[in-house]
Amino acid sequence: MGSASPKTAQQAQPANIIEPFLEVKSLSVYYGPKPALKDVAFAIPKGGITALIGPSGCGKTSFLNSLNRITDLIPGCQVKGYVRFGHSDVYAPTTDLLTLRRRIGMIFQKPNPFPLSIVKNMELPLKEHGITQRRQREEKIEKVLKEVGLWEEVKDQLNTPAHSLSGGQQQRLCIARALALQPEILLMDEPCSALDPFSSQIVEDQIVELGRQMTILIVTHNLAQARRIADNIALFWVQEGAGRLIEMNNAAKLFNSPKNPITASYISGAKG
Numbered sequence: 056m057g058s059a060s061p062k063t064a065q066q067a068q069p070a071n072i073i074e075p076f077l078e079v080k081s082l083s084v085y086y087g088p089k090p091a092l093k094d095v096a097f098a099i100p101k102g103g104i105t106a107l108i109g110p111s112g113c114g115k116t117s118f119l120n121s122l123n124r125i126t127d128l129i130p131g132c133q134v135k136g137y138v139r140f141g142h143s144d145v146y147a148p149t150t151d152l153l154t155l156r157r158r159i160g161m162i163f164q165k166p167n168p169f170p171l172s173i174v175k176n177m178e179l180p181l182k183e184h185g186i187t188q189r190r191q192r193e194e195k196i197e198k199v200l201k202e203v204g205l206w207e208e209v210k211d212q213l214n215t216p217a218h219s220l221s222g223g224q225q226q227r228l229c230i231a232r233a234l235a236l237q238p239e240i241l242l243m244d245e246p247c248s249a250l251d252p253f254s255s256q257i258v259e260d261q262i263v264e265l266g267r268q269m270t271i272l273i274v275t276h277n278l279a280q281a282r283r284i285a286d287n288i289a290l291f292w293v294q295e296g297a298g299r300l301i302e303m304n305n306a307a308k309l310f311n312s313p314k315n316p317i318t319a320s321y322i323s324g325a326k327g
């Protein structure tokens with residue numbers, strides 16, 4: 056598929072990063088013997104939004120899941136390579152997974168609130184991470200629900216089931232739940248694709264706002280959305296039977312002057 060050599064992925068990181076906040080080297084993800092993703096080199100600075108794009112099956116979700124070791128939970132899945140964020144070596148044997156997943160939070164395609172009340176959805180992770188004082192939890196819950204623009208909508212119904220909220224409200228609750236743990240990176244796997252256009256726009260605006268304060272990696276199939284929100288873009292593609300990172304650059308540069316012919320075809324809609 057395509058003419059570019061997989062070796063192009065080795066140069067696929069944005070230029071001018073002196074001290075990457077998140078750095079990935081020689082990353083491969085296997086399901087059984089089959090590689091889903093091979094030899095990914097990737098680096099981003101702290102802050103801003105990086106969109107992961109590419110056709111179905113090119114390894115975007117596998118890449119995202121490998122960053123906070125959600126891949127450990129998938130039977131038969133094996134990750135090889137190096138992932139560092141901040142000063143932490145993600146795959147070091149000493150890595151504490153609860154702490155890792157607090158620092159690298161995750162939002163999934165389908166909103167996944169617990170089958171509990173709105174307030175319990177917020178309280179549970181805070182309790183699990185050691186915030187024992189009720190007053191402290193209440194303050195934190197109000198603060199993050201305000202941050203996602205949900206406080207005014209739910210403050211009088213905090214004890215009602217989270218599943219009674221609309222899809223967009225549920226997704227904002229899940230974002231608030233992740234934010235309550237003060238993650239340094241937020242991984243988002245198509246967070247708007249299961250929402251109606253109105254809710255999708257609200258969540259997208261929220262993501263843009265968050266991208267001003269923290270580091271976000273977002274998988275999106277929506278190129279228009281990637282154009283609107285991303286600072287950096289990483290294009291994945293299947294080559295020689297495995298997903299590869301084909302090109303990565305500042306969003307404007309990637310869209311306006313793609314270096315790889317596959318990128319040019321993909322963003323023009325001719326391929327993928």
Ligand SMILES: Nc1ncnc2c1ncn2[C@@H]1O[C@H](COP(=O)(O)OP(=O)(O)OP(=O)(O)O)[C@@H](O)[C@H]1O
Nearest residue numbers: 086091109110111112113114115116117118129298
């Ligand atoms: N749990 C699994 N077991 C076996 N193979 C898997 C598993 N998860 C993903 N794969 C395979 O790995 C490859 C990459 O899948 P992945 O979901 O990472 O791609 P993707 O780019 O995110 O796709 P999509 O855009 O459709 O979500 C695919 O060939 C897929 O079938």
